[in-house]
Amino acid sequence: MKKSRLNLFKSTSMLISILGVIMIIATIVVAAYIGFNLVSSNLTGGVSSGTQYDELASLRSNYSDLEGQFNTTKVAVYASGNDSLQQQFADAQLELVRSKNSLDGVDSALSTGKPSSEVNQRLEQAKKDLQTAHEAYAGIPQS
Numbered sequence: 001m002k003k004s005r006l007n008l009f010k011s012t013s014m015l016i017s018i019l020g021v022i023m024i025i026a027t028i029v030v031a032a033y034i035g036f037n038l039v040s041s042n043l044t045g046g047v048s049s050g051t052q053y054d055e056l057a058s059l060r061s062n063y064s065d066l067e068g069q070f071n072t073t074k075v076a077v078y079a080s081g082n083d084s085l086q087q088q089f090a091d092a093q094l095e096l097v098r099s100k101n102s103l104d105g106v107d108s109a110l111s112t113g114k115p116s117s118e119v120n121q122r123l124e125q126a127k128k129d130l131q132t133a134h135e136a137y138a139g140i141p142q143s
Contacts, residue, residue, distance in 0.1 A: 049110060052119050056106050059126055063096075063103060066133060070096055073140065085141065092136035099133045102126035 070093060077089040106122045 049116065049119070052110060052116070052123060055123055056103065056110065059103055059106075059123070059130060062130055063099060066130070066137060067096065069137060073137075073142070077140070088140055092133070092140055095129070095133040095136040099126065099129040102129040
């Protein structure tokens with residue numbers, strides 16, 4: 001009877017050891033899989049955010065050009081003394097400020113690591129706002 005208990009203890013002990021090793025290997029595999037997914041999603045996110053940064057830089061360049069145009073026109077508009085023209089210019093400047101705020105929103109979303117879809121949505125809004133500012137500027141009669 002003692003020998004069968006000893007054999008039972010040995011086989012149970014061996015089974016527990018094998019199960020322990022299998023559990024350790026399974027844990028390592030799961031941790032490696034999760035780590036690989038995190039690293040690959042960060043790399044993919046970095047690539048898409050790189051193009052988003054490029055697009056933001058292009059929009060900022062367009063904004064700077066438009067702002068320069070506004071600054072050169074401002075003197076002539078306010079020197080004209082035409083209240084209607086000044087009001088139209090002020091409305092166009094408001095559109096310029098809105099486009100600046102949209103660009104700042106894109107920059108904020110990129111710097112805080114917002115999802116790519118949200119950054120793209122903000123980029124589209126910034127493009128629309130900048131286009132509206134361009135149209136508003138084009139509507140100002142040049143003297």
